[in-house]
Amino acid sequence: MPETSNDVLLSETRRFTPTMRSSIEGVYRVLEGNDVFGDIVAMKWSYSVAENLTDTTFALSVFSGRDVGYFVLQGGTLDSVFIFRGYWRKMVNTETGIAQFAIGSKNGGRRLFQVTPVIGKDSIVFTGSFGSGQGLPDRQVAFAYERPLYKAKRFEILGHRCGGRTSDMLPVSENSVAMVLFSPQLGLTGIEVDVRITKDGVPILYHDNQINLRETQKSGLVGTIEEYTYAQLQAFVRLIHGERIPTLQEALHAALYRTPTRFVYVDNKNSSNLALERSIQKAYMDTAAALGREFEILIGIPTEDLLNQFLTLPDYASAPSLCELSMDDTRKMGAIVWAPRWTEGTQLSNVATMHAEGRRVVTWTLDVAGYVQEYLAQGDFDGILTNYSPMVAFYHYTRQ
Amino acid sequence: MYRRISLRILCIACGFLVTAGLHAGAPGDSTFKLVAYVGGGLSRYISVAGTPSGMSADVSKTGPAVTFRVMWRPEHLLSVGLETGWTKLYSYKSTSGPAAQVYYSQVPLYFVWCMRFWNELNIFGGFGYSRVNTNLDFEGNVNIGTWSMGWVAACSYEQPLSKTMGIAAELKYINAVESQDGAITLQVQFVWNFYEW
16 A cells, blocks of 8 residues: 555645535546546545544545445645545555545635535536556546435445455454454445454454464464463464454444444354353443444354354343344344345345344345445345445445 | 365375385385484574564574484385474564563474485475474463474485494475475484385
8 A cells, every 4th residue: 555644735734624524425427537447436434533532534435336446535625625635446456556636626625615515416526646556646537526425225334354354455454453443444334343252251353263374473373362362362463464453342442432333243253252242242332322323233143053152141132133044043033134145145025024024134245246236236235244345335325 | 275275285196106106116026115214403494483563572593303204215216205303493582571482383294205316315305284383481371283284305415324224414494384484404314224125
């Protein structure tokens, strides 16, 4: 990823107001750069909060329909010009580079300063350029406002492994607090987290059953996570980008207090301590409710063994949960979300049955552009779990 | 999936080498030997010795290495066999904060073959799996291992001491590929033709 954090011009700008930000969001027609980014893009804001819980950074993500391309931009105003700086990349290859944009005063900049700006077709035009790698931006790109983002139906875009896989060359490690904070920039409304239990019973986030070089830096430690205590993992294991393995609580804390994430799917990778998980879930959901924050944590049940363990919880019926098993199992455990594999098709009648019972349906793990389009157009799912969230965000927000 | 394919390749290669060995000598007029190599020496870890970022550590990349190898040697230059042993990879101790130590080693289980030149020089090559082991001493002790596919290449000079015994000096490179652990060892080995028919 190109280094873009030390932009001098950006440091001279003033922050956008909430009205400016919401006015900028929308579907844009690509005027220049169609060969790289397709004919339309979707722009959406996200934010993350610093560890001190006061400093908020807003990022404008631009989702392209071509090769899972996206931009992540930060910006501000300079006089009546809107300045944006950031990077672009494509998730299916190694293409990336620096990007810069402006909305000139006559291209919508002056309009965006109004108290209630009226935004319509072509009322905002982004003009800018993008480059390759760390090189200066040298190729022209321009976007013109077309229409608002699709918001007719509540839809969850859920990111695998806290938002994305390490193998997709993201700048942060999968299943890390950094990935939780990064995930909204990828268009995610929610995350799936992989939970394992350490030798001393601490729920932590880690996907594979072995400490390996795919997920961690070399440390001389091998074997299963479950053989080590939390203190040992904290002292000796670093994720591939140098982060420590987080506890489930640390990830939930980051999601609740430091991002707009509203849905957390807790995927249990081994015979978890569901009673402990339930108490953590309850504590964070009570806190979220007290804060007036839309935030749900669902205990994921992927196997019969875990289902039986879940049914022994005294309050399982009131514990928000997600079932990857059959519809009958979903009913049996009182899950509010049924999560069938995407390979089982759109299952319109089953989805309608679940909806009629007051349950939602989320399918996993869908990474194929054609199927994403088909499932959004013809299916009635309430969310998609994916490794390519910018692609799902693009197809969802550009719906009409 | 990767492991299943690797195991399949290993089985096919073993079958090929055994079959080739059995058919190599003319029936009835050949002598076959089983030769044992037992040796020890020093290893030097040559891959990147990873330590946790932020931990100030004293790293040791040199340590002991031992080899046990049995070769089936017919009356021609190529022989096949099995090798195991033990090699220290690297270790480190934290030099600040609470006492902490990691000792990292491997036990190979390799199928090897050997080509003999001028009666004294042996070139070995082989592949298989290594049991890569961690011994962690920090707030308790953890001793655990995992399997890593790997390969070995070695060159030894062998000096006969009697009709059935000899001594050899061997330079070996051993590489556990999946865990990215490579080490060079220099060993002195005792060679014994312990069975002949």
